Amino acid sequence: xxxxxxxxxxxxxxxxxxxxxxxxxxxxxxxxxxxxxxxxxxxxxxxxxxxxxxxxxxxxxxxxxxxxxxxxxxxxxxxxxxxxxxxxxxxxxxxxxxxxxxxxxxxxxxxxxxxxxxxxxxxxxxxxxxxxxxxxxxxxxxxxxxxxxxxxxxxxxxxxxxxxxxxxxxxxxxxxxxxxxxxxxxxxxxxxxxxxxxxxxxxxxxxxxxxxxxxxxxxxxxxxxxxxxxxxxxxxxxxxxxxxxxxxxxxxxxxxxxxxxxxxxxxxxxxxxxxxxxxxxxxxxxxxxxxxxxxxxxxxxxxxxxxxxxxxxxxxxxxxxxxxxxxxxxxxxxxxxxxxxxxxxxxxxxxxxxxxxxxxxxxxxxxxxxxxxxxxxxxxxxxxxxxxxxxxxxxxxxxxx
Numbered sequence: 001x002x003x004x005x006x007x008x009x010x011x012x013x014x015x016x017x018x019x020x021x022x023x024x025x026x027x028x029x030x031x032x033x034x035x036x037x038x039x040x041x042x043x044x045x046x047x048x049x050x051x052x053x054x055x056x057x058x059x060x061x062x063x064x065x066x067x068x069x070x071x072x073x074x075x076x077x078x079x080x081x082x083x084x085x086x087x088x089x090x091x092x093x094x095x096x097x098x099x100x101x102x103x104x105x106x107x108x109x110x111x112x113x114x115x116x117x118x119x120x121x122x123x124x125x126x127x128x129x130x131x132x133x134x135x136x137x138x139x140x141x142x143x144x145x146x147x148x149x150x151x152x153x154x155x156x157x158x159x160x161x162x163x164x165x166x167x168x169x170x171x172x173x174x175x176x177x178x179x180x181x182x183x184x185x186x187x188x189x190x191x192x193x194x195x196x197x198x199x200x201x202x203x204x205x206x207x208x209x210x211x212x213x214x215x216x217x218x219x220x221x222x223x224x225x226x227x228x229x230x231x232x233x234x235x236x237x238x239x240x241x242x243x244x245x246x247x248x249x250x251x252x253x254x255x256x257x258x259x260x261x262x263x264x265x266x267x268x269x270x271x272x273x274x275x276x277x278x279x280x281x282x283x284x285x286x287x288x289x290x291x292x293x294x295x296x297x298x299x300x301x302x303x304x305x306x307x308x309x310x311x312x313x314x315x316x317x318x319x320x321x322x323x324x325x326x327x328x329x330x331x332x333x334x335x336x337x338x339x340x341x342x343x344x345x346x347x348x349x350x351x352x353x354x355x356x357x358x359x360x361x362x363x364x365x366x367x368x369x370x371x372x373x374x375x376x377x378x379x380x381x382x383x384x385x386x387x388x389x390x391x392x393x394x395x396x397x398x399x400x401x
Contacts, residue, residue, distance in 0.1 A: 020261035021372035028221040034267040038260040054358035064266020073204030084227035085195035088214035095239030114355035143172035144304030165197035169307030171314025180209030199272030211237040222268030224259040297388035313371040319391035326394035
């Protein structure tokens with residue numbers, strides 16, 4: 001979450017540089033161009049297939065569905081459109097857990113890892129009110145899911161395991177295939193929150209053995225307000241819907257679909273598939289350039305979480321003895337983020353960094369830095385120099401060595 005510092009920021013004299021691509025990505029112009037006709041003249045309801053207006057909208061929706069399925073190695077019939085990854089996560093977790101409890105063998109146990117996104121943790125916790133047991137599993141100091149703990153936990157009958165594909169704060173890519181093997185052997189389903197992952201590195205839901213996978217449009221240069229849930233057909237993952245209506249999306253997500261958003265989402269998926277390899281390599285070079293520039297600029301820092309495998313566009317950096325909020329205040333033209341949750345009364349350490357075993361003091365010096373499609377080498381060098389200078393300015397002289 002990007003935070004505003006309580007102190008009055010210095011006047012902005014430098015051009016703004018956006019390095020918060022894990023929070024959101026700009027809508028790709030090509031995706032916007034694909035959307036525009038469906039915001040204007042092509043306004044048909046995709047469910048009104050009795051006439052040409054509706055059939056044209058339906059065809060566009062189904063083409064987008066196919067684009068998204070192609071990106072993740074799925075069958076188009078396995079893609080359920082939602083309003084975003086938060087809804088997809090809730091549908092997957094609550095829907096799958098309720099189905100097994102009510103129509104299966106009555107098992108009511110869900111496992112989540114400690115660094116999952118808040119919407120995953122809260123969706124799982126909400127099941128406690130329905131008599132489910134929800135257990136939180138540990139992660140390693142390098143930022144990986146602890147599979148030994150998962151294997152031990154699965155000795156007790158479990159309905160669902162939740163493991164994200166790549167962490168939204170530290171960017172570490174998770175051992176999804178190995179988790180899927182353990183989960184399937186235990187007779188449970190595996191749900192993967194892939195909001196940060198899809199379109200960033202190759203991710204084949206079928207080959208990996210994933211049962212349910214959530215996707216976000218605005219994390220991959222598509223429109224906000226659009227997402228999808230992959231629901232495996234063979235062997236079939238079964239869900240109960242969260243709400244009811246006209247039975248759209250195979251009865252799992254009723255409501256009129258929005259063709260403009262879906263078309264933009266599908267275009268973003270098609271673009272990502274075509275450019276993924278080249279863009280990933282470019283972002284890796286930018287990440288290395290950023291770290292090297294920090295070093296040559298005199299910054300003292302560590303990278304939180306393993307450097308590999310990691311999202312190519314992600315760094316989570318702790319500047320020695322320099323509170324992150326003070327660094328941000330000293331370089332207000334650099335758009336970066338912390339993982340802290342703040343209120344008017346207090347600033348709490350990131351629960352993700354705490355799960356890695358980092359002290360509150362180190363967590364408070366940590367910034368999430370995200371590079372993306374529009375980031376240039378010149379911006380990376382300028383941002384690294386500015387943040388290095390800001391960290392030097394913010395460093396507390398009385399901090400422990």
